[in-house]
Amino acid sequence: MYIDSGSTNAAEALQKLGGARVILATAPSSKAMSELIDGLGPNGKLVVIGATFDPIEVTPIQLISGSRTIQGWAAGTSADSEDTLNFAELSGVRPMIETYPLEKAAEAYERMLSGKAQFRVVLTM
Amino acid sequence: MATLRVAVKPEAAPMKAAQISKPGADFELIERKIPEPGAGQVRIKVQACGVCHSDVLTKEGLWPGIQYPRVPGHEVAGVIDEVGAGVSAWKKGQRVGVGWHGGRDGTCRECQRGDFRNCQNLKIPGISYDGGYQQYMVAPVEALAAIPETLSDTEAAPLLCAGITTYNALRHSGAFPGDLVAVQGIGGLGHLGIQFANKFGYKVVAIGGV
Numbered sequence: 272m273y274i275d276s277g278s279t280n281a282a283e284a285l286q287k288l289g290g291a292r293v294i295l296a297t298a299p300s301s302k303a304m305s306e307l308i309d310g311l312g313p314n315g316k317l318v319v320i321g322a323t324f325d326p327i328e329v330t331p332i333q334l335i336s337g338s339r340t341i342q343g344w345a346a347g348t349s350a351d352s353e354d355t356l357n358f359a360e361l362s363g364v365r366p367m368i369e370t371y372p373l374e375k376a377a378e379a380y381e382r383m384l385s386g387k388a389q390f391r392v393v394l395t396m
Numbered sequence: 397m398a399t400l401r402v403a404v405k406p407e408a409a410p411m412k413a414a415q416i417s418k419p420g421a422d423f424e425l426i427e428r429k430i431p432e433p434g435a436g437q438v439r440i441k442v443q444a445c446g447v448c449h450s451d452v453l454t455k456e457g458l459w460p461g462i463q464y465p466r467v468p469g470h471e472v473a474g475v476i477d478e479v480g481a482g483v484s485a486w487k488k489g490q491r492v493g494v495g496w497h498g499g500r501d502g503t504c505r506e507c508q509r510g511d512f513r514n515c516q517n518l519k520i521p522g523i524s525y526d527g528g529y530q531q532y533m534v535a536p537v538e539a540l541a542a543i544p545e546t547l548s549d550t551e552a553a554p555l556l557c558a559g560i561t562t563y564n565a566l567r568h569s570g571a572f573p574g575d576l577v578a579v580q581g582i583g584g585l586g587h588l589g590i591q592f593a594n595k596f597g598y599k600v601v602a603i604g605g606v
Contacts, residue, residue, distance in 0.1 A: 297585035346513070349539055366559065377422060383449065393446050
């Protein structure tokens, strides 16, 4: 399923589906994350992995009602990396990438910052 | 595996690297000496390196204590081309990846508890030492992950930060198969998070338009 948060109230849309058990927040936008907290179901958890320095806004009442949680998560160890790679091999999960040669690192970085890449920018040597 | 032999010893030939000379500076393409692995380290001939939004930390100097010049990059896929003293578990020619977890001190309270992810002196490639925006890099053995044969270098690289972060966050999230799981943001991380969530058997909602 797809929700366009630009034209739809995503939190309400999630509640219509019963409320999310987990929302994995990947885009580095604290505003977008804050707006989704009301989309969590009972005991729902917002897992934050999109890194920004702006504050997420939440009221105690939002967390208390439904015993909701906001949690951060940072990557993992090399064993977790191997689990990820092996699971990708097992399941067929693959990144969709745009490649740039190392010489065009600056251009590649700008492309990543633009948010328009489909979907990961990768440098090749 | 076919290998192209070059007459020049790799140690004597320069390599290319894209570095940041100071916080906020533009990328500089430089040539420099190929680094040597120290004890407990390997040298990786880098084949591919993902460009992560967190590279902004190095580019703009937003992480405390970065020493410049610094070569960014923590989504590295390549092949070991030299091993340092005392390295027995890894061999030349092995395909390896390096991600955000670029090394630990092994002595802090968290490491003593086995909680390596939260090491108080966690090393991050491209921040604590030169990362993957270069043709050769050096990394400690505890940062290495073996790459399965069926994954290409450019497929493996994004899995080493964007991939592991979404995969690991989801598998520790407490969601069970059939649960409603939303993935906010359909970018470098999100497009992998959606795929993992689907394979984990969740009812998946992708939220775009952020």
